[in-house]
Amino acid sequence: MVSNNISGEYEAVIGLEVHVQIRTRSKMFTRVPTGFGEPPNTLVDPVVLGLPGALPVMNKAALDAIILTGLMFECDIAPVCKWDRKNYFYPDSPKNYQISQYDMPICANGRVEIELPGPSRNVMGPHRHVRLTRIHLEEDVGKLNHFANDSLVDLNRAGTPLVEIVTEPDMHTADEVFAFLTALRQAMVAAGISDCDMEKGQMRCDANISVRPVGQQTLGTKVELKNLNSISGVRNGVDYEIRRQIAALQRGETIVQETRRFDMEALISTPMRTKEEAHDYRYFPDPDLMPVRVDQAWLDRLRARVPELAFDKQRRFFEQYKLPYTITSVLVPDRALSDWFEAAVDGHVERAQAIANWIVNDLLRELAATGQTLADCRIQPSHIAGLVEAQESGVISSKIAREVFAEMFQTGESAAEVIERKGLRQTSDTAELEKWCAEAIAGKPQSVADFKAGNEKAINAFKGPVMKASRGKANPKLVDEILRRMLAEM
Amino acid sequence: MSNELCFSSVTELSARLADGEVTSVEITRALIERTESVEPRVRAFTHRDAERALAQAKAADERRAAGEARGPLDGIPISVKDVLASAGEPLTCSSRMLENFVSPYDSTVIERLKRAGVVLWGRLNMDEFAMGSSTENSAFHPTANPWDLERIPGGSSGGSAAALAAGEAVATIGSDTGGSVRQPAALCGVVGLKPTYGRVSRYGLVAYASSLDQVGPLGRCVDDVAVLLGAIAGHDPRDSTSVDVAVPNFAAEAREKRGPWRLGLPKEYFGDGLDPEVRAAVEKAVDFYREQGCEICEVSLPRTEYAVATYYIVATAEASSNLARYDGVRYGHRSEKASDAIDLYFHSRAEGFGQEVKRRIILGTYVLSSGYYDAYYLRAQKVRTLIREDFNRAFEQVDALLTPTSPVPAFRRGERTNDPLAMYLADIYTISANLAGIPGVSIPCGFTASGLPIGLQVLGKPFDESGVLAIARTYEQTHDWHTRHPEL
Numbered sequence: 001m002v003s004n005n006i007s008g009e010y011e012a013v014i015g016l017e018v019h020v021q022i023r024t025r026s027k028m029f030t031r032v033p034t035g036f037g038e039p040p041n042t043l044v045d046p047v048v049l050g051l052p053g054a055l056p057v058m059n060k061a062a063l064d065a066i067i068l069t070g071l072m073f074e075c076d077i078a079p080v081c082k083w084d085r086k087n088y089f090y091p092d093s094p095k096n097y098q099i100s101q102y103d104m105p106i107c108a109n110g111r112v113e114i115e116l117p118g119p120s121r122n123v124m125g126p127h128r129h130v131r132l133t134r135i136h137l138e139e140d141v142g143k144l145n146h147f148a149n150d151s152l153v154d155l156n157r158a159g160t161p162l163v164e165i166v167t168e169p170d171m172h173t174a175d176e177v178f179a180f181l182t183a184l185r186q187a188m189v190a191a192g193i194s195d196c197d198m199e200k201g202q203m204r205c206d207a208n209i210s211v212r213p214v215g216q217q218t219l220g221t222k223v224e225l226k227n228l229n230s231i232s233g234v235r236n237g238v239d240y241e242i243r244r245q246i247a248a249l250q251r252g253e254t255i256v257q258e259t260r261r262f263d264m265e266a267l268i269s270t271p272m273r274t275k276e277e278a279h280d281y282r283y284f285p286d287p288d289l290m291p292v293r294v295d296q297a298w299l300d301r302l303r304a305r306v307p308e309l310a311f312d313k314q315r316r317f318f319e320q321y322k323l324p325y326t327i328t329s330v331l332v333p334d335r336a337l338s339d340w341f342e343a344a345v346d347g348h349v350e351r352a353q354a355i356a357n358w359i360v361n362d363l364l365r366e367l368a369a370t371g372q373t374l375a376d377c378r379i380q381p382s383h384i385a386g387l388v389e390a391q392e393s394g395v396i397s398s399k400i401a402r403e404v405f406a407e408m409f410q411t412g413e414s415a416a417e418v419i420e421r422k423g424l425r426q427t428s429d430t431a432e433l434e435k436w437c438a439e440a441i442a443g444k445p446q447s448v449a450d451f452k453a454g455n456e457k458a459i460n461a462f463k464g465p466v467m468k469a470s471r472g473k474a475n476p477k478l479v480d481e482i483l484r485r486m487l488a489e490m
Numbered sequence: 491m492s493n494e495l496c497f498s499s500v501t502e503l504s505a506r507l508a509d510g511e512v513t514s515v516e517i518t519r520a521l522i523e524r525t526e527s528v529e530p531r532v533r534a535f536t537h538r539d540a541e542r543a544l545a546q547a548k549a550a551d552e553r554r555a556a557g558e559a560r561g562p563l564d565g566i567p568i569s570v571k572d573v574l575a576s577a578g579e580p581l582t583c584s585s586r587m588l589e590n591f592v593s594p595y596d597s598t599v600i601e602r603l604k605r606a607g608v609v610l611w612g613r614l615n616m617d618e619f620a621m622g623s624s625t626e627n628s629a630f631h632p633t634a635n636p637w638d639l640e641r642i643p644g645g646s647s648g649g650s651a652a653a654l655a656a657g658e659a660v661a662t663i664g665s666d667t668g669g670s671v672r673q674p675a676a677l678c679g680v681v682g683l684k685p686t687y688g689r690v691s692r693y694g695l696v697a698y699a700s701s702l703d704q705v706g707p708l709g710r711c712v713d714d715v716a717v718l719l720g721a722i723a724g725h726d727p728r729d730s731t732s733v734d735v736a737v738p739n740f741a742a743e744a745r746e747k748r749g750p751w752r753l754g755l756p757k758e759y760f761g762d763g764l765d766p767e768v769r770a771a772v773e774k775a776v777d778f779y780r781e782q783g784c785e786i787c788e789v790s791l792p793r794t795e796y797a798v799a800t801y802y803i804v805a806t807a808e809a810s811s812n813l814a815r816y817d818g819v820r821y822g823h824r825s826e827k828a829s830d831a832i833d834l835y836f837h838s839r840a841e842g843f844g845q846e847v848k849r850r851i852i853l854g855t856y857v858l859s860s861g862y863y864d865a866y867y868l869r870a871q872k873v874r875t876l877i878r879e880d881f882n883r884a885f886e887q888v889d890a891l892l893t894p895t896s897p898v899p900a901f902r903r904g905e906r907t908n909d910p911l912a913m914y915l916a917d918i919y920t921i922s923a924n925l926a927g928i929p930g931v932s933i934p935c936g937f938t939a940s941g942l943p944i945g946l947q948v949l950g951k952p953f954d955e956s957g958v959l960a961i962a963r964t965y966e967q968t969h970d971w972h973t974r975h976p977e978l
Contacts, residue, residue: 046575046595050815052588053575053597053694055729085811087858091831096814151831153819282858284867287700287808290730 029056050094070107514565564607587842597694614649644674669920676945691726771936810854
């Protein structure tokens with residue numbers, strides 16, 4: 001076990017419930033737009049407010065998104081999408097019931113591939129799968145804002161489509177949890193289902209954690225940990241809770257089945273409620289919504305939209321482009337970037353490595369430095385291959401290539417256009433090169449003597465002045481040949 | 491003149507408006523005056539806004555003068571049960587909970603009525619949240635039966651039936667979850683239709699039991715009800731349970747269909763508990779159909795005995811969830827006593843809801859509770875399927891069913907208020923149609939010796955409102971019960 005450095009005697013068993021907001025234009029059951037950061041209670045209508053007489057109507061785009069999610073993770077898709085009411089009173093819930101799915105989730109089973117940390121950042125870690133129990137669709141609730149004497153309700157978030165992803169208790173360490181959430185987020189972003197921004201509440205995670213002596217088959221008493229508001233928060237929270245439970249067991253205490261809240265600042269968990277206060281949600285089929293049949297044609301249409309998952313893409317990049325792990329681990333998690341790479345490499349597979357290097361090293365650096373994203377980027381993917389080609393064929397030196405790249409990034413011109421416009425073509429004119437070489441040799445008699453005496457490195461003393469005289473355009477290979485010939489003739 | 495207008499049918503008024511013999515303002519003013527004189531005794535309304543109604547009437551007259559009349563309902567005053575959202579009007583459901591609530595939006599039914607040009611005349615009293623059969627559960631005041639002011643008008647759309655019978659309205663809109671349009675129509679001597687579930691949009695109808703609720707028109711005659719149904723029916727993308735089927739010209743079809751029909755008498759509807767005078771009147775109506783050449787046969791709906799129990803599980807379960815939104819947080823009654831959120835719920839709901847509403851919320855909460863769901867709610871849904879099958883089987887043999895609407899004529903106010911079960915049995919002949927989702931109409935078919943109206947119910951196949959109305963109209967053509975008015 002990779003990071004079970006907490007205790008040799010106990011192991012943790014962890015299952016997750018992850019909520020992901022689906023990025024649809026309108027809410028789950030009405031036409032009001034979804035959004036974040038708008039003035040309170042502006043993204044509302046009679047349905048969102050739960051006014052008397054208002055009725056929900058299903059947003060098909062949300063159902064598409066969850067089925068797509070299920071297909072990505074190899075879930076069984078139910079032939080009928082049925083809606084249930086989950087009844088409970090809370091001020092952020094306008095109807096005091098939430099439309100959800102109870103006994104017939106639209107997606108069941110399934111699995112998510114994860115990568116655990118390797119021995120170092122440059123080495124691929126072990127892969128495994130976390131099994132999914134179910135994925136279902138529901139509507140999000142509003143938000144309570146607490147003040148000194150009052151709590152105010154903002155229903156802008158209420159009714160936003162939300163998928164709930166429930167895993168099997170398949171994870172044992174905070175690293176595995178971290179890896180799972182990372183893989184989940186990458187897939188949801190790649191498929192355009194959600195931005196999964198935990199800061200904006202687009203992805204929320206509750207963890208069910210128990211510990212047991214290594215070797216014991218039955219599960220220990222589970223604790224539900226809430227308020228894990230960032231991926232690293234989840235890692236810290238899970239880590240803390242495992243330690244807390246093990247320490248308690250080591251002191252001879254028993255674990256109480258309860259819900260605890262993780263404090264991201266203090267990095268500790270505190271009790272919220274015990275099992276006795278658990279709700280009876282009185283689920284029953286929502287009579288306002290008709291079940292929706294999901295036929296084969298619908299599934300086929302969505303299957304065509306399933307994106308290649310990150311790890312499948314990584315394996316393909318190893319195979320097809322012979323890229324090293326370190327490069328793929330930059331390209332693959334970002335679908336836009338890997339798409340850009342594949343556009344750049346189209347028709348130039350033999351130069352894939354060099355092209356990938358330009359993208360991962362130079363392009364990303366320039367983007368970061370200028371605060372741009374790929375979408376704003378003026379440089380065309382197909383231009384990278386031209387740059388590599390110019391360099392490989394000796395038209396420009398590697399030093400000039402960087403200059404050309406910088407210009408391409410600024411103007412959006414091709415490498416050839418930049419080289420032409422700025423006259424950066426490498427000089428291979430022997431007569432001119434011989435003139436510069438002769439001048440360099442003439443100016444450094446001591447270096448001539450050193451070279452003659454067998455000091456190979458002394459030849460570099462002449463190359464600098466030649467490059468300077470040519471303003472970097474001298475073909476280094478030819479310069480080397482000419483210098484050696486001239487020195488030998490002396 | 492004015493009373494004559496008040497007791498005219500929509501069909502007559504429509505023709506007279508078209509001929510320029512009368513204006514919408516005149517009709518509306520006549521109703522306002524009539525209401526002012528009889529309303530203190532009838533108390534059919536929860537809210538009236540004469541100025542607003544007159545302004546709408548004036549607009550309708552101006553449209554007509556400009557040659558832009560919108561159709562047969564343009565300028566006709568319609569009064570609506572206080573359960574349908576109408577922008578800018580109170581929406582109380584006769585509950586303290588919504589006593590001061592004004593709807594910010596229009597229900598689809600109101601939207602369609604407005605498009606047809608109607609004058610909205612007042613909001614009608616009802617049993618609180620449509621729970622009841624006598625309108626005694628209104629939190630504001632009971633409504634009297636215009637035929638005997640000591641008696642109840644039926645319910646829950648008691649205001650809709652009583653206003654019509656008293657000449658305070660020319661046509662009204664109610665809602666029917668277990669008989670709430672048909673039963674008060676029968677007890678007040680008017681025509682009331684419950685359409686097929688899904689025929690009329692429920693968007694903006696305050697939900698009692700979502701899978702049973704249906705908006706229905708009440709009128710002085712079958713034609714009026716047919717015209718109103720035509721105005722409010724049709725698929726609505728805002729209601730997932732509304733059905734996308736063609737809306738025929740109900741009035742024309744009801745006139746054209748002449749029979750003879752095969753008509754069934756469900757034997758379970760003529761057993762114990764049926765008042766002898768009601769039985770005699772209904773049997774006489776059956777004789778009429780037989781004389782018209784209709785084939786009359788006895789049919790069986792063997793699961794009828796389970797209908798009331800099934801209804802009170804399904805309806806209360808849905809109600810317990812539907813009424814959860816009245817919590818004092820966003821709108822509606824908010825208790826002054828509360829110190830925290832949970833407290834706010836307890837006090838607001840304790841103060842805002844009446845006895846019957848609380849009883850049904852508690853019952854519904856119970857039947858949905860963990861450990862009881864399978865024994866009650868799930869089983870009730872299965873029985874509901876069986877009840878539907880009973881009707882399907884009957885409709886293989888017959889075109890429609892004839893039954894009494896209510897086992898008894900209007901009972902005295904207070905007579906059953908302390909006996910909820912006796913009250914629940916008032917709907918014994920109407921509830922099954924809601925469970926099965928089929929259409930049904932109640933028409934006047936006589937009076938008791940003491941002068942109380944009796945209703946005949948015609949139940950039909952899903953989406954065969956035209957057939958049901960045609961059968962009812964055939965009877966109405968040769969009987970004048972519906973033309974009689976109470977002395978007030």
